[in-house]
Amino acid sequence: MDVFRRFESLWPCFRGIQMFFRLLGHCFLVCVLMVSTAQAAVVLQLDLSTVNQVTISATTGLSLASVSGSDGTGVYLKDLLGDRVFSTSGATRLAGANLVYFNATSDGSPSLFRSGNGPDPGLNIYSMDNGTPSTASFTSGVQAFKGSATWSLTAQQYAAFLQAPTSGDIYAFADIINDLNGVPQVIGQYSVVPEPTSMAIFGLGALGMAYRARRKSMV
Numbered sequence: 001m002d003v004f005r006r007f008e009s010l011w012p013c014f015r016g017i018q019m020f021f022r023l024l025g026h027c028f029l030v031c032v033l034m035v036s037t038a039q040a041a042v043v044l045q046l047d048l049s050t051v052n053q054v055t056i057s058a059t060t061g062l063s064l065a066s067v068s069g070s071d072g073t074g075v076y077l078k079d080l081l082g083d084r085v086f087s088t089s090g091a092t093r094l095a096g097a098n099l100v101y102f103n104a105t106s107d108g109s110p111s112l113f114r115s116g117n118g119p120d121p122g123l124n125i126y127s128m129d130n131g132t133p134s135t136a137s138f139t140s141g142v143q144a145f146k147g148s149a150t151w152s153l154t155a156q157q158y159a160a161f162l163q164a165p166t167s168g169d170i171y172a173f174a175d176i177i178n179d180l181n182g183v184p185q186v187i188g189q190y191s192v193v194p195e196p197t198s199m200a201i202f203g204l205g206a207l208g209m210a211y212r213a214r215r216k217s218m219v
Contacts, residue, residue, distance in 0.1 A: 043058065043189065045057050045193060047193040048161055049194070051158065053153060053158075055148060058148060063141070063142055064185075064186055065172075067187065068136065069184075075171065076122050077169075080161075081161070090157065091151045091152070093110070097150065099128055099147045100146060101137065103142070105132045107129060109127055110125055110128040115176075166191065167189050170187055
């Protein structure tokens with residue numbers, strides 16, 4: 001009888017744990033569906049999880065268009081920085097950078113560009129290859145980029161990146177917003193990994209939901 005009573009008193013805890021894992025399973029399925037839906041289109045990922053740094057990495061995402069252009073012009077991440085005053089002056093590329101077009105060879109010097117004096121809402125990445133092949137290009141249905149690059153940022157630059165949207169279009173070949181009226185085409189999307197604060201808030205939210213489920217099961 002005592003064993004039964006002890007088990008009965010622990011039952012709400014078991015129910016709380018069961019509900020937590022059920023909730024975790026649902027969240028996992030939703031994440032898998034979201035990732036699988038967007039994965040094909042996302043060709044660059046921006047990671048802001050290290051304070052005052054941005055790492056831009058290629059995914060295995062496939063280009064949405066076939067287009068050729070100049071590496072000196074590069075690609076344009078539309079709406080990444082909005083109307084915030086931002087200049088890439090002071091952003092320092094760290095050693096080991098090898099972000100480049102998938103069919104090209106990296107020269108180790110991918111660069112960021114955005115004039116801090118105008119209302120241009122995007123960010124330009126250029127000077128990625130070593131001239132082999134002589135013309136930069138993307139091929140529809142083929143992986144768009146390879147490699148990654150990290151830049152150290154000033155506090156002001158990092159703050160501007162923290163306000164970036166979670167995703168947006170990438171155009172080739174373009175370096176400013178005015179270029180989008182011509183030949184450039186969307187070759188894929190970028191996605192932004194949350195900064196440390198957002199990840200901490202997400203973790204606390206998950207713990208809070210689990211605690212609430214446990215309390216509810218004990219009532």
